[in-house]
Amino acid sequence: MDTIRYYDIRLVNGHTISIQTENGAVENAGSSYSKKALIRVLGKTGWGYACVSPFDMDDEKAKRAAVERAAKLASFPTVKADVADVPYGTPHSWNASAREQKERPLEEKTEELLTLERAAQLPGIAATTARYAEQYLDVYFEDANGYEARSSVCRTLYTVTAVAANNGDMQMNYEQDAVVGPLRTTDFIGKAESCAKTALDLLSAKAVPGGKMPAILDPAIGGVFAHEAVGHASEGDQVRDGVSVLGPRCGEQVGSKLVTIIDDPSMHGYGYEPFDAEGIAAGPCELIKQGVVNKFMHSRETLAAVGLESGEAGHARAEPGMQPLVRMSNTYIKEGDASYEEILETCRNGILLIGSRGGQVDPGRGVFQFNAKYGYKIENGETTQMLRDVSLSGDILSVLHNISLCGKERRMSSGMCGKGQNVPVSDGAPHVYLTEATVGGAGNA
């Protein structure tokens, strides 16, 4: 008989409906179904995982067989792992089931999406695309302690894309929103129009000459900074493995006292989880507190490995049928007290980066890169020339010290994070002023 020190079973029953329209026609509208269970056993030393699909939680015989199978797999590892004993907490419940959304006819949602797409079809716009998706995930969790948890979460999203063309030049812009709960695409008509206007404006935007300069990050790209530069380096597995520049610096001042960065799975954002992939319900976790490395995000395993005082469990997340990894949820830079005008005036001459096209980090080196949708030159405290294809890179420890102002109003943006598996996240920030940043662009290429 193989040793079983702990086991858990996480079954996810999923149904996703998606609609895509292109240039006013319905490109596709489809459904996909999944039902996958991950059976996880902590054996004498390490973990065994078995993904089974489909799986019936009420079939006790099948459950026993799956646990025994995972236990056999767990007999192979040689690295000793433990799980920290932590309270399960109380699962947070937002209006996430969205039954009304599910019951609305697909025809109605398709018409609404076409209406949204039409709003982006301004003169000068050569192509448009719109996408809508709603995903229902029912999670059933139980573990070796007899603990059981259930959740039912609906996530919905829209994306609208506009391509502007003029005399052979083309520029593209997109807007998206993704929420936990219901969403009506017709509520975003204004966003679709502004998406198209920005694409048209980008036709006359200039490429930015790269170099070091003062920079203002808008809430969207400030959020990506919080996620990429600080969030990934605060993940317990990176800290445990010695590949985070923040790992050895717990309690150390690594940034300006204005900087407080929080991850909160209980927040009503796109990264909301009632409980994590280990059944733990977590609340806000202050990763950076007034510039000091404060806490790391953990799974039960990394908490046990790094130390119970090093942070909080409840941050293990997983795609259906996949092993839990330490992940972010809703991550943001806390608001400061500066007005937008004050930030512009303080910057005087530099660059304003707006929106995010994504980013990436190497937490071991502490180097990150992210790309803005567009930007503006700042001259004498005012925004002037529009700029396209602006990116920013830097090393985490320098840039955190360069934050000298944080705005009063924070906004969150939604997206997916792809650390081996894709999970929904949100991130946000107020406007953030960096006294110096490395800005990249093809302006002097």
Added chain:
Amino acid sequence: MPDTVKTENIDLDALLSKGSRLADEVEIYTASFNDLTLEQRGTDISSLFEHAETMVYFRVVKDKKIGISATSDVTKLKEALSAAVSSAKLSDTVIGWNGFPEKQEIPAGENPIDKDLEISAETAAGYLSRMNAGAAKYPEARPVSGAVTISKGRSVLVNTNGICLEREFSDITLGMDAICEDSTGYSYDSSPFSARLNPEKIGEEATYFASSSRNGVNIESKKYDVVFSEDAADALILELFSEAVNGRNILTGKSVYAGKLVGAVASPEISITDVPMKKEGDAWRRFDTEGTPAHDLSIIRNGVLQSYLYDAKTAAQAGAASTGHAHRTGNGSTVISPHCLTISAPEEDVLEKPCLYVKEVIGAHTANPLTGEFSVESANAYLAEGEEFVQPVKKAMLAGNVFDILKGNLTISKETKSLSGALVPKMRIPNLQVI
């Protein structure tokens, strides 16, 4: 009706028959996988993961409208078929639709499967052990993690036009991360065939790049001749090129190459061809996921754009023939991508003359797919000369335009690396802006 085919206890004939009563055409594509992943932390095994799954993709056509659905829950096959029929009612008519492909002669060739490959923890542990042996060559660097995934699978395609095709495949993916002080290194490789992999080299590269990137210097912001590794060239240049020749992007006006067929889009010295059965590649595709035969396709010849990539739907919309480039996504729709791009350009010893060598780029996915403009950060970058890395570089941001690079004096290495969708050489790009 096609020959009788059953897959994973799914009666495809019965499903086709049921679907035929609801729609004009029905297509079912199944993909079944068994895989095993062994992970290590440091150089010791930390977990073993076993996974088995069957995905079933439905497409139906009613009045030239295509409906789609997919399920990994085989207890929901009837619901999924019904959802595809409902989906067709919502879709717009596909102008020019000629039906799903019919039974036709498929090019000869073998499937990309290593028949001798065994999916077992012992086999996977053998790969890890060999990677660790390679990593030990640079003991100052420490392997952080490593993983081996071994998988075998089988896909079956049937449709009501008589197509009945089966394809078997295998894959071994190896990867290792290493760190040395504040410097990181990473290497990976994958292949259907065990004999093509060199686990020792993967381990050695991971610790070499971690070790050799220490003490990097800051370099002047100016234009350099930059050499992209195979991985960097694939992530940045071939990724955007593939999007630009994608028939869907052409039709929807989201490509700089739209309307430029038979026009000059690259240097006259550059030719790019998709070779699905390229022996050195890993695709070995005789037909795509719709059953269209896959043939060699010249995309750029001597700088002139020759062809776009199409699946059956986009080909119909463009009034062209499918080029056999349909792949599948999670919801059952098709996506278009190349099988095995091969690049012909002037060859040289790309590291002989002074250059900035870039092993990895950070943020390749943030490049502008429409205009080709990029500004990305480098990782494991070196000033190089005479085939040697002279000096590691601490930080270098690279800015340029992929489509302009293809028009310039690009040179490539003779040796290539087989990556997903391409045989990729190192690429030397003159006068690239470094910030």
